[in-house]
């Protein structure tokens with residue numbers, strides 16, 4: 516029988532079982548923790564392994580690897596790419612990627628340029644609504660290559676235009692609101708190929724948030740390697756459903772908190788603990804991968 520994640524058994528961990536959190540963000544995208552702070556909090560939460568999955572970047576991976584090494588935590592490189600399949604937005608996590616691979620770095624640069632354009636467009640729309648928010652303020656606050664909506668929202672709060680981040684999203688930034696700008700997405704097939712070429716495995720993030728379960732079998736046929744069955748926003752019923760689906764489609768099972776530090780409420784790290792047995796299976800899938808280099 517597969518081990519159950521701690522969200523089914525709140526007391527788990529006392530028995531000495533080891534856990535991973537494979538979905539984490541830092542200030543290299545829209546999180547608020549530095550890699551060192553994140554690793555420290557992971558250690559406090561008792562994690563034995565962590566993956567960094569910042570949006571459209573691998574910049575934080577080197578520092579995170581160093582911080583994890585110091586704390587005796589296993590580190591897995593990663594990223595989270597926003598992709599599209601038949602009109603549905605899907606987030607694809609790439610695990611074990613070579614963060615120096617030239618093609619990956621090239622593509623990431625393009626995604627980041629598009630993100631910066633999108634921030635300029637959002638700010639321009641906010642300006643047209645009469646608020647003198649400056650793009651420089653957003654970029655200075657973001658201080659990273661992958662700026663996004665949370666940074667625009669935080670700048671609106673910082674400048675006193677909105678009381679809270681939630682209010683900024685509600686008034687301006689949510690889909691359908693006046694400063695919402697559609698996000699460029701590569702196709703899911705291209706994103707999976709990019710991840711595979713960089714020696715990684717492609718995992719669909721938080722399927723429970725995307726409401727397009729019917730496309731998962733097709734993604735699996737196109738090269739998807741795993742499904743994020745355990746996520747902070749998945750109910751127990753959803754997690755069990757995705758576990759069964761992953762089993763029937765022969766997909767690896769992953770899980771993570773999707774912690775963004777303080778940028779989306781309270782830090783979630785430690786809220787989802789994936790038993791290490793799942794990480795071992797993910798590594799087996801990685802070893803079987805054609806582009807696989809030896810794991811350390």
Ligand SMILES: [Zn+2]
Pocket residue numbers: 595606720721
């Ligand atoms: Zn996501």
Ligand SMILES: [Zn+2]
Pocket residue numbers: 538540568595773
């Ligand atoms: Zn995420």
